[in-house]
Amino acid sequence: MLAQQLVNGLVLGATYALFALGLTLMFGVLRVINLTYGFYFSVGALVALWLARSVGLPIWAVVLLGGVAAGLVAVVVDGVLLTRLRRTKAGELPSLMVTLGAVLALYSLSAIWLGTEIQRFPFDFVDSSAFEIGDLRISLVQILIVCVTFALVGLLFVLLHYTRVGLMIRALAENEDTARLMGINVDAIVIVVSFVSGLLGGVGGVLIGLNFNAIQPFMGETMMLRGFAVIIIGGLGDIRGALIAGVLLGMFEVLTASYISSSAKEAVAFGALVLTLWFRPTGLFGRKEVKRA
Amino acid sequence: QDTVTVGAVEILSGPASGYGIAIKSGLEMAMDEINAAGGVLGGKNLALIVEDSAGNKDQAVNAARKLIGRDKVPLIIGPTLSNEMFAVGPVSNGRKIVTIGTSTTAAGITAMGDYIFRTALPEADVIPVTFKTAKEKLGVKTIAMMYANDDAFAKSGFDSMKAAAEELGFEIATIETFGSKDSDFSAQLTKIKSLNVDAIAVSALVEPVAGILLQARQLGLPETVRFIGGNGSNSPRLGEIAGEAANGLLVGSPWFIAKKDELNQKFVTDFQARYNKAPDQFAAQAYDTMKIVAEAIDRAGSAESDKIREALLATDHTGVMGPFKFTEGRDPASAEGVVVLTMQGGKFEIFE
Amino acid sequence: MTTLLTVDSLSKSFRGVHAIRDASFDVTAGKVHGIIGPNGAGKTTLFNLISGLLEPTSGTVSLNGKDISALPPYARTQLGMARTFQNIRLFSEMTVIENVLTGMHIQLHTPFWRTLVPFAGAEEKQAKAKAAELLELVGLADKALTRSASLAYGEQRRLEIARALASDPKILLLDEPAAGMNPLETQDLAVLLKKLNERGITLLLVEHDMRFVMDLCDQITVLNFGKVIAEGEPAEIRSNSAVIEAYLGPKVAERLLKEASA
Amino acid sequence: MAEWLDDFFFTYETLIHGIGVHGLLALSMYCVMAVGQLSLGQAAFMGLGAYTGALLTLKLGLPFYVVLPASAFVPALIALLIGGPTLRLSGVYLAISTVGLGEVLRVIYINFESLTGGALGLSGIPMKASVSLIYALLLIALIMFWAVGRSRIGRAMEAMREDEVAAGVMGINVPVYKLGALIVSAMLAGIAGCLAAHSSSFIGPNEYGFETAVTILSFALLGGIGTPLAPVLGALVLTALPEVLRPLADFRLVINGMIIVVAILFLPRGVLPLRLRRSA
């Protein structure tokens, strides 16, 4: 049982991490607590669902296009909601509030339009067979989720830390005006970052929607609390941190549920993770703000 | 005055709006039929104002207050959730306005006051029937139980399950909980799998139940392990989402879409034609409730709340759910109409 | 000649960077004491240790003979220490005068509910008068009601000084107060600081403007790579060969010598 | 005429209560934000107050004038306990760790069934919170905050909000102020929770989670935190808006959201962007 529970924890943790990747990018770089992120997650899943059902596209195309659609929505939403605030240097909290209002409107609108009933991908859409090693079972989709999560973490890490674009992104994260003085086209980078984080959210939505077979407009909302926990515990804007915190959170929840009590799952998981914050006040990998007196 | 207006408070927006919208559909269809057939009180039209509660108890109370204070309705149908009802009940009861829950199955609802009714059959009446069937026809002895412990409806269903299980002498191998918005149940199911139970009883709304079924099969829980559902599992959506994974699930229901009687057949066809989707039990219960209300108004001979209340107590109606009466305590009188259904190939059928 | 501030074998390192190494010196009450040294020598770090923003790796800081090494910054302020910051840290949303009033925090005692009583704000009124005076002193009187973020750099520096003065310190730590000021403004600042010193405030000063330092200081400590490499009166310092090599450079030293003899 | 008034009052009673209670919650948010902290723990403190109050009334039958202070005391105690470690956190890190408090409490309410009723919550709480009591408390809180805001303490709080290090150097005892603000805000939230419980007759464990926490924060964000009146105004707007927009039926939440967006886009510092006047 332990082996299976560890697999369960890993998969659950990977879904948390997958969800959190785009969020931490958006948060760490664009410095907005963007509550619309959950909506991009839903958009990815819903578009993919539509493509799979009505157009009959295969899985890889659906994942990709779902992600792209979410990325485009993210660019538009960011452009409409946040450019103005960014220009006036309004700070984190007003952008939180704007996205709060936007999320209310967007979810409600899509609920009116699409209904809130849970939908799923066609039954034969992915091979539902599972690998079995003794008692241990892991499905194809789960393997896909774990692999995609690790791959995306790797890609993103390389992008941010070893490429010119990454350098520009990090510079922008820190000081927009000075980034401009370096010849960085800030508006373009902002679009790139929004797109990439929307894309990550959308891909997460498709895969997690596939795994749990439950797609509806509000699916992103219920992930947000976990998502925030993961990016905070990992350290804002840190890709490795999101991965490790996600997996830890998943493991914690699963192990608590199986060996302590399922009703204590959330309390133990949250409690333990809050304790981590007490010992590392800026998360596992978050640096203390580099600021000297 | 040529119309009689009644009110309803349902969830029309937000994540749980599916339930409220189904109820609203049932109510409106019944209302139109009543009006087409000559209305109430000898020719007056029946009208309905549905207010949104967004699933929030304060908004539910605000909506009820608006219906009572502004629209002066004598009667309110709803609200959708038990939690909302616990907040609305004292207010409407205090104003002596009849309030009828069509979907609130938690314990203690009608105890709030003389004006609070419900047409939803409490789980306490349905579940023993299901469990008994499972014991007698499938020889179930040990069971595991799962429920959403943050949801009043699921919790109260679970309480009934536990009582029934003890009554029938089942051995309860474990009780596992989850959150009503969870989507991962692998930890609990893995644990249950290792306990070799005969059946798993689940009390929750349809979304988590579907997730549990899918993940159970995915984790290789043998098909011989039967799932027993509560009221939440009694929805055609279960088959749509969980598909084959739901095969063999047992659920007791006061209503069944394929029930052969003419009334029900007509309801299902009309509903399908009007809303372009199949009705669920929430719509069916709402449909019957509206009919019951119209009859009560006619019998009361007036649209005053007190008189409607008296008339309701004397209800003797046969609707799509079967024969219906209220108890002294304003709950549905009998669970005779309950049938045990099983899921096969994504559809419910009567369990033989 | 009483010693007001004693720094005793103080060290501070940051993950491998030894910013201060075993530094000791005394500051005499009523004097102007300068700290100079090349960029990165550890002057600001020293200030942070003295004012309590950093904890020393080892060593002690004493004020009036009392060991204050373990006290948090606010407690040191209450004992009569005030400072300015090299990289300006004003309360940028506040007006200029409010910045100064905030500096008076420890001197005000009126309980908050007195603000509800009309005409009961005598203390606050006095405080405002005093704040206005301080602004006058640093030449910002006409900007009292502007938001401090919209001041020009040099103005912000002067506001920092006014704010620090507001707590009526016995000793004032100034980290490059003349940076960003032109020679004339620097002269005005020197006049101001002299005036403060005459009022009995001991000054501990970090500055790279040598004319300013030599003109103002009674005693100078020179740091290099975190170590005290020289200490003495300005005359000794400007002819100290180690200081010339590490910090002043021959040209500046020569000019200083010329100016001193002129 | 009298009847009309009576109906009017009946219709909006819950809303009027709600606005008052939310006003108190907004002030409790203001209190922590005024010292530069971002807390999502206000909902948790509110829940503590609500459960404390409801239990004391239901189980022990204590009079309301005992219950109300007690429901301020319990959250204050918890604030004191968690205050030490959380003070080291800042910004969103603090916010999320205080969400953790709410989640832990939620699980406790759910699991301590015998006392808290579990998921079924506590019902039948007598409606003892009158409109006059709620608004009297709100008014007192407002006046207090206004007085504090105009005093040297208010200045110190604003200084901390802008630059903690510099504030410390000005002689402001930063940790004590932060802890004090957290405790006062917990007390206010507790009182608000107790009042809410005694004006709606039912409380459940899920009412004080992340969503409520964000809602309480949004009062302060929409209103602004320049003056204590601003967050209360934010609470008024955000509480009344869903009811005002009721005629829009399905679209009311859509429009509600868009109003928030537009308001903040044009008034990023809140709808009442003034600063408290201190120096003439």
Place this chain on the structure above:
Amino acid sequence: MSDFLSVSGLRLSYGRTEAVKGIDLEVRQGAVVCLIGANGAGKTTTMRGLSGLLKTAAGSIRFCGEDITNAPAHKIARMGIRQVPEGRQVFAEMTVDENLSLGGLQVGDSADFRRRREAVLDRFPRLRERLTQHAGYLSGGEQQMLALGRALMGGPKLLLLDEPSMGLAPLFVEEIFKIVADLRQDGTTILLVEQNAQAALEIADHAYVLESGRITLEGPAAEVVNDPRVIAAYLGDH
């Protein structure tokens, strides 16, 4: 040739306060032009206007024959105008090395990039010692070196220096002026804002005096340095 940088009627404001009230400036290619003025005169504001960080309220800026009025800042930077901003503005959470790379973003050729980086590090050996340290932990003076080094990485045609000697030790102030002189030798044009007016005027070709947002005096640096008004107002009695 006089068309290298020319500014006419430039007005810049922050909200309702106008900080620069219509100034004309001319910078010839290869020259060092010095801008002096008291605190709050509008020197930094002018610099920010030139580099595109502030939108111009009125007037025009032409650079190398192109109208760059209100061009986006990154375009201006790519055209070869590099600013060393007041207060240094290094990227605190990035290493010294990364800061330098950001300065050289536009230098595609990596050999060229390495050559420049070496040149900068040779000039500021202190930076070489601190290459992997977060810039935010550098001392004030070290950050000033980094800001200058970063601008040099871009190979500027026109360098806008806003108080480059601020916070530097005397030895280094000399070094800075030497660098300015070197750069001019290499053909870089420099617009210099300095409080150390004496030294600045000594190396400058031309000078402008800014007072409350208006230019009150201009001329060859050698003349300005001897102007009694300038002496009285900026140079002090030494």
